[in-house]
Amino acid sequence: MSSLDSHADNPYLAHHFETEEQQTESCTLGMWLFLAQEVMFFGGLFLAYAIYRSLYPEAWSAGSHTLDVVVGGINTVFLLLSSFTMAMGVYYAQTGKQKQLALMLLATLALGITFVTVKWFFEYAPKIEAGVFPGKLWAPNPANHHYGQLAFFEGQGLQMFFLLYFVMTGMHALHMIIGFGILLVLIVMTMQGKFHAQRYLPILFFGLYWHFVDIVWVFLFPMFYLVS
């Protein structure tokens, strides 16, 4: 029975797995299933987007023209760079270079925080201030030089565009913020020397998650910023 309780020879192998290979494969499959679940979760929002865009094409075009492509584009670059640093992090984890790994995770965190900060100060806050926030706060000022033109499309699905904009990019940002928390834990664990060439799966899996979140943005950017 003792041989079943734990693996004295391998502290990284949980008691209920027989081999390290089995453990690795199980965790990998679990992670991909989690991402499949995420695809379905965002899928509901993409469906709503498709329906309402086909119902209200003019409002979509007008709403899209008020979004700042430059800010959105720069943010896209930040995010893609963070994916690159994350991929490098996974590489350094696999090759057991702990210092470089910590650096790459820090860079990923910094780029991610930059994205969310830019999003808030250059995109969300000005819109909320100008009354371009759907629901009870909705009151776009016709005299506003940037959002004034929207008044023409009032009542034709304009709120729906901004509702989906806030919900979808907000849900994306929420996934990033959850990622920041996990990144912090991973950075601390890296500094404690918990990851090396024999144990890097948490880094690999967080990388998968981070790339997934980035890919969502790669879809969101053209869907909201580049509608004509």
Place this chain on the structure above:
Amino acid sequence: MSTEHLVEPSADFPVRDYGPPRVHYLNWRHTIASWLLSRDHKRIGIMYLVSISIFFVVGSLFAAIFRLELLTPEGDFLQADTYNKFFTLHGVVMIFFFLIPSIPAVLGNFLIPLMIGAKDVAFPKLNLASWYIFMVGGTIGVAIILLGGLDTGWTFYTPLSSSYANTHVFLAAMLVFITGFSSILTGLNFLVTIHKMRAPGLTWFRLPLFIWAHYATSVIQVLGTPVLAITVFLVGIERIWGVGIFDPALGGDPILFQHMFWFYSHPAVYIMILPGMGVISEVIACFSRNRVFGYEFIAFSSVAIAIIGFLVWGHHMYVSGQSMYANLVFSLLTMLVAVPSAIKIFNWTATLYKGNVIWETPMLYAVGFIGLFGIGGGTGLFLGTTGLDVPLHDTYFVVAHFHYVMVGGMVMAYLAGIHFWWPKITGKMYAQTPAKISAIVVFVGFNFTFFPQFLAGWNGMPRRYHSYNADFQIWNVLSTAGATVLGIGFLMPAFYLGWSLFFGKDAGSNPWGARGLEWEACTSPPIPHNFEEIPVVTQEAYAYTGEETVSV
């Protein structure tokens, strides 16, 4: 680990009977923390068993109260508003806190690792987390009840739920969102466990059909539930922000809500029946001492139900204004999804043929299941036709139909499973006579409760009203009388199963003479890590010879 323990059931190799072990999963630690922090799939299964039993009692009490109200055509002690809350809470509690977790979270959790020869599920901590998430959802459910209830129906149709209801819809959206993630994590855990944790020699086509059924269920849980989560999330947003994503007055489309809701909630009815079908396959094979007829067909029919089940949601929406052509396609696909269910029914029946049928308690429940699920599924086809659905839509015919599937099907299967594996789970055998009587009382009470509802609905009685035309009273009196009998039938197991815990005799490792790793390679109750040595499987499932003996 090096010594190989061969499981080779055959007539001249008698089924091993390990005595009750000195240390097993129930007694190896006694503190409360050892339960609440346990990562043992068996203990987590027991925690789910206790939780959902409490929710089942709560949900039944709601039903008891409105069944009493429906004795007379007038509204007597429940008025419309209160009545709406009672049937809504009955539905929400029974679906999210009983039917969906019932077999997967209790029996699935307990049995999947035992059946596939593993020491635990693939992610034990996640398994425990899913129970806590479930309980957070349950706490919100209790809060909703204490704060004044919910009156939208369990379907949360917009714009009623988003614009008009003055009850706790936002909390209910949170409840569904959170409880859903418990279900997703359970499904994810089972998928990985079934893929990666099988014992040596246990190939896909040697797996018990219980495992195939849970595999199909888990696929639906992982891929369907997140869509419901995002849908109720949007309803919640609509209520707190005052936006109109499903509100036609603000440019939204309420039909979109119905599409998104049923995209999950139709597959969800297969979450609520597929695991039951898995139980029935085990019980029928054991008590007819036969290999399940057409094993591969039953295995693949579970997978087929999971796949086709994702494509039939529109049959809930024939009268919603959905396109006529969409109705036709959904109707056709609905006929198609009935085929794999029918295959199972025919194959179970064929398994009985020339078998040594033994009428133990689980078998009584299982045979009851076949008949009641046959009626429930068959009337589903009535409702799946585009013409007949129009007059029957939102009548008691629909209520009777889905109760035949959910109670006549899933609850019967759940009870069959509980009675079948109770000696394995607790190590104790219950008294047979009261158990057999309870199976018959449940069957009779169930039919008296719900068959009159078919007739009331066929004659046009609409669902969801607290008062009704006096012409329908006879059916309602019958139904309430039947519900009383059914309630007694459901209470009986609490007594004789409870009694068996303290006074029951030791069951032995295999009282039914059943095949399968959980019976042949495991003690009753199982030891903390399930197996002394990881078994090696050399045979297909259900290798019954007809010479196994029952010792109860």
